[in-house]
Amino acid sequence: MNKIDKSAYAGTLESSDAFIEIKPIDQDEIRIELHSSVEEMYGDDIRDLITKCVQELGISYISIKVQDKGALDYVIKARLQAAILRANQKDKIEWEKL
Amino acid sequence: MKLRRSMLFVPGSNTSMVCNAFVYRPDTVMFDLEDSVAVSEKDSARLMVYHALQHFTYEDVETAVRVNPLNSIYGLLDLEAVIRAGVDIVRLPKTDCVEDVLDMQEVIEKIEYKIGTSKKTKLLAAIESARGVVNAVDIARCSDRLMGIALGAEDFVRDLHTQRTKSGSELMAARAQILLAARAAKIHAFDSVFSDVKDKEGFEREARYIRDLGFDGKSLINPNQISVLHKIFAPSKKNVEWSLDVIEAAENAKEKGLGVVSIDGKMVDAPIIARAKWTLELAKASGMLGGDE
Numbered sequence: 001m002n003k004i005d006k007s008a009y010a011g012t013l014e015s016s017d018a019f020i021e022i023k024p025i026d027q028d029e030i031r032i033e034l035h036s037s038v039e040e041m042y043g044d045d046i047r048d049l050i051t052k053c054v055q056e057l058g059i060s061y062i063s064i065k066v067q068d069k070g071a072l073d074y075v076i077k078a079r080l081q082a083a084i085l086r087a088n089q090k091d092k093i094e095w096e097k098l
Numbered sequence: 099m100k101l102r103r104s105m106l107f108v109p110g111s112n113t114s115m116v117c118n119a120f121v122y123r124p125d126t127v128m129f130d131l132e133d134s135v136a137v138s139e140k141d142s143a144r145l146m147v148y149h150a151l152q153h154f155t156y157e158d159v160e161t162a163v164r165v166n167p168l169n170s171i172y173g174l175l176d177l178e179a180v181i182r183a184g185v186d187i188v189r190l191p192k193t194d195c196v197e198d199v200l201d202m203q204e205v206i207e208k209i210e211y212k213i214g215t216s217k218k219t220k221l222l223a224a225i226e227s228a229r230g231v232v233n234a235v236d237i238a239r240c241s242d243r244l245m246g247i248a249l250g251a252e253d254f255v256r257d258l259h260t261q262r263t264k265s266g267s268e269l270m271a272a273r274a275q276i277l278l279a280a281r282a283a284k285i286h287a288f289d290s291v292f293s294d295v296k297d298k299e300g301f302e303r304e305a306r307y308i309r310d311l312g313f314d315g316k317s318l319i320n321p322n323q324i325s326v327l328h329k330i331f332a333p334s335k336k337n338v339e340w341s342l343d344v345i346e347a348a349e350n351a352k353e354k355g356l357g358v359v360s361i362d363g364k365m366v367d368a369p370i371i372a373r374a375k376w377t378l379e380l381a382k383a384s385g386m387l388g389g390d391e
Contacts, residue, residue, distance in 0.1 A: 011113075012113065071113070072117055075149075079146075095182050
């Protein structure tokens, strides 16, 4: 599995958005810290979404902190992908995986 | 016929607006990746718009994206994202000449071919300089993908060494040229945004003015302007009734094999019938004939 090169973040703390911070870790795992006002109801779904999104990009060894402000699924996905692309500073984007 | 009275600008970096713009039911939602997005957020906004375009909430809404110019480091990435996401229209910023349109078209064709889509993305050229206005006639007819040309007033007045005024006299020549160029090429003509969202009277005055000039619609920056604009573009009740009479008379004449139609002793010919049909389309879209609103 691929690791990310460095820490990065994307998003905002505004309503309907999510602020996502990621950093590389030494363990082969996807570690998720979620803070959301809808955690009780949708927490598992959000974690599944994040895990799937990271796996699709072939990433592991990653710690992800999500501050969700009522974001739709695609917003969380967009912010997470932006953070990962920033962390890896890739010139070429593999759109098929996004 | 697709009505395009209102094109709502939505900054690609404003998540709340991106997620909710469809609710306001503009004729077209125009996501912006250019001037309203800070350089540090270009990447993130591009991804946001990429996903929004594919979300079911935008399935039934015409979508456009204002991309960054091809000569910037963002232009090609923007195009790659929005074409893959299935945008309906790409809005070219700062279109100065025919080559600007053809260059953009070539890149779009390459991306469409690469991803194997049968969709033919349309183009909308924003004219924002004196050079662009002078070349508007050639620009308007240079590509069968071009669905319209639009005036971008803020950059234009800067290029003209003047400023926006309440009277709009500084835009008189550009509006006339863009409108005539669009009509000659049989494509849409769009007016610029009205930036002072607090000046409701000024917005209404400008909307009536550009409607009377013949523009199809206007770019908007605030959702509150949509219903106001749609009301201004709605035909009068009298005009709708007259149009219904024209269509009925035309159909009766056709059934009877008559070439000429008359209403109240006045001859009704093909252009009048076409205008009546257009009025009824507008009336339908404005909810006057059991339409959308």
